[in-house]
Amino acid sequence: MATTPILALRYPLDPDTPVVGHTAIQNLAQDFDGFFGAWTGWTPQIDQGATTNIAKTVDVARYRLIGKFCEFEMRCTMSGTGTASAKVTWTLPQTSKSVGYMPIAWGGIKDVSATSNYVRSGFVDSGSQTKGVFWAASGLLGAAIFTAALAAGDIVYANGFMEVL
Numbered sequence: 001m002a003t004t005p006i007l008a009l010r011y012p013l014d015p016d017t018p019v020v021g022h023t024a025i026q027n028l029a030q031d032f033d034g035f036f037g038a039w040t041g042w043t044p045q046i047d048q049g050a051t052t053n054i055a056k057t058v059d060v061a062r063y064r065l066i067g068k069f070c071e072f073e074m075r076c077t078m079s080g081t082g083t084a085s086a087k088v089t090w091t092l093p094q095t096s097k098s099v100g101y102m103p104i105a106w107g108g109i110k111d112v113s114a115t116s117n118y119v120r121s122g123f124v125d126s127g128s129q130t131k132g133v134f135w136a137a138s139g140l141l142g143a144a145i146f147t148a149a150l151a152a153g154d155i156v157y158a159n160g161f162m163e164v165l
Contacts, residue, residue, distance in 0.1 A: 048082025051150075111146060
């Protein structure tokens with residue numbers, strides 16, 4: 001009879017011992033990567049209206065696959081400008097199983113010139129499986145509420161989880 005291995009996290013016998021505690025944290029991080037997959041970097045494209053692939057610094061953009069689910073996080077500081085009164089979209093790290101307006105993330109846009117932070121739910125964009133968009137009750141960020149053009153110093157960020165193909 002075949003046996004199934006039991007997955008278990010390592011932990012210290014004495015968590016009050018600093019060296020053992022530090023080692024335990026390292027072990028735990030390695031165990032989580034083993035269970036859930038290692039992080040992989042990606043370069044998101046950020047668009048606003050007719051302005052595509054706006055210049056930016058990618059502060060962090062990483063994802064990991066856990067079976068058919070993709071956990072991701074991104075934060076980009078803009079150095080270029082977008083198009084005012086147009087929705088802001090960002091490419092997803094993997095192709096979503098859902099097509100259009102499926103909630104997948106939390107995030108938003110930090111408008112540094114207006115010192116405003118527009119925090120919203122992130123969705124798969126309408127008719128797309130490869131782009132994310134931020135939704136607000138009165139419309140999409142970029143086209144409603146936040147209607148300014150993305151500008152140097154603005155930050156676009158998202159953390160999410162979605163089913164992938």
